[in-house]
Amino acid sequence: MPVRRVALVPAFNEEANVGRVIDEIRAVDPMVDIVVVDDGSVDRTADVAREHGATVVRLPFNLGIGGAVQTGFRYAFEQGYDLAVRLDGDGQHDPSQLDRILRPVLADEADIAVGSRFAAAGDGYRSSRSRRVGIRLLAWVVSRIVGRRVTDTTSGFQALNRRAIELFARDYPHDYPEVEATIMVSRHRLRSVEVPVTMRERGGGRSSITALRSVYYMVKVLLAIFVGLFRRNVVPEEGTS
Amino acid sequence: MTPIAVSVIGTIASLALVVVVLELIRSRRLRERYALLWLLTGIVLAVLCAWRDGLNTMAGWVGIRSYPPAVLFAVGILFILAVLLHYSTVISRLSDQNTLLAQRLALLETELSTTSSTR
Numbered sequence: 001m002p003v004r005r006v007a008l009v010p011a012f013n014e015e016a017n018v019g020r021v022i023d024e025i026r027a028v029d030p031m032v033d034i035v036v037v038d039d040g041s042v043d044r045t046a047d048v049a050r051e052h053g054a055t056v057v058r059l060p061f062n063l064g065i066g067g068a069v070q071t072g073f074r075y076a077f078e079q080g081y082d083l084a085v086r087l088d089g090d091g092q093h094d095p096s097q098l099d100r101i102l103r104p105v106l107a108d109e110a111d112i113a114v115g116s117r118f119a120a121a122g123d124g125y126r127s128s129r130s131r132r133v134g135i136r137l138l139a140w141v142v143s144r145i146v147g148r149r150v151t152d153t154t155s156g157f158q159a160l161n162r163r164a165i166e167l168f169a170r171d172y173p174h175d176y177p178e179v180e181a182t183i184m185v186s187r188h189r190l191r192s193v194e195v196p197v198t199m200r201e202r203g204g205g206r207s208s209i210t211a212l213r214s215v216y217y218m219v220k221v222l223l224a225i226f227v228g229l230f231r232r233n234v235v236p237e238e239g240t241s
Numbered sequence: 242m243t244p245i246a247v248s249v250i251g252t253i254a255s256l257a258l259v260v261v262v263l264e265l266i267r268s269r270r271l272r273e274r275y276a277l278l279w280l281l282t283g284i285v286l287a288v289l290c291a292w293r294d295g296l297n298t299m300a301g302w303v304g305i306r307s308y309p310p311a312v313l314f315a316v317g318i319l320f321i322l323a324v325l326l327h328y329s330t331v332i333s334r335l336s337d338q339n340t341l342l343a344q345r346l347a348l349l350e351t352e353l354s355t356t357s358s359t360r
Binding site: 037055056057058059060061063067070071074075078174 | 340343344346347348350351355
């Protein structure tokens with residue numbers, strides 16, 4: 001029996017890339033429903049996505065990546081999907097590798113599978129020195145917390161089953177969602193695996209993270225992690241507060 | 242001892258604050274939950290101004306002899322910090338609710354457009 005599945009594509013001002021991303025997903029999996037979450041773009045992202053046949057969920061203003069992604073999970077949950085994959089609208093996640101992250105979830109070996117740039121040995125991911133150090137440190141901290149080796153803590157290339165969709169629909173971190181979500185998943189005792197993937201370069205030269213900026217980023221992420229550790233696990237149901 | 246003129250002016254100003262707060266509640270521009278805080282502030286200030294030896298007496302309780310107004314500053318700064326912290330929690334809650342509303346709105350709009358197009 002085919003499972004009902006949806007591809008969630010968060011996009012913010014990605015009119016140049018989002019159409020190609022949609023076409024590539026459809027080429028790989030013609031049966032998948034594609035939902036673009038337009039995070040308050042000021043360009044033609046929503047129109048382009050509709051022209052390419054995707055369902056568009058358009059946020060009235062920019063919520064940031066965490067809020068946008070959670071919107072997608074809410075959609076997937078409310079529409080009753082059994083399976084969701086998430087790919088970024090800038091095209092850095094290659095849809096031809098979808099089957100790799102889908103396999104462990106389809107085989108019910110994991111509730112969530114995350115594509116990792118660093119899981120494969122000797123992978124030629126090129127980045128600045130400061131950034132590599134930061135990525136290592138973050139991976140080390142997160143691995144210690146969840147008690148399992150995590151190599152790529154910031155990857156948004158993910159496949160999720162219904163349980164994971166439900167968790168993220170109810171509660172998803174705002175600021176550094178992937179890092180915190182990794183820890184959340186382990187605290188909720190969901191099974192999670194990393195799958196080696198290769199990612200493409202982003203379209204534009206937007207990720208200009210300088211050394212000082214990476215330090216600032218690291219401090220903020222680590223703070224968010226440790227605050228998250230002391231946070232109560234219980235999520236209030238909507239409308240109770 | 243506070244000079245009598247300062248005491249009178251201070252008391253009038255504090256009572257004016259209380260009146261302003263009451264007016265804001267009456268015209269529904271201030272919710273009761275915040276109003277209580279500001280009413281208390283006005284009353285405390287009024288008492289401190291009217292009770293001319295109050296500051297010296299209270300400074301004496303905590304052992305400050307050289308400069309009694311230090312008590313006032315310390316309490317005032319702590320009070321302002323508490324109010325700011327409270328506002329941070331209010332802002333956090335509001336922004337969470339705002340996010341939720343934006344998401345709900347977007348999902349409902351999508352649902353509406355798909356149901357109307359299939360009809």
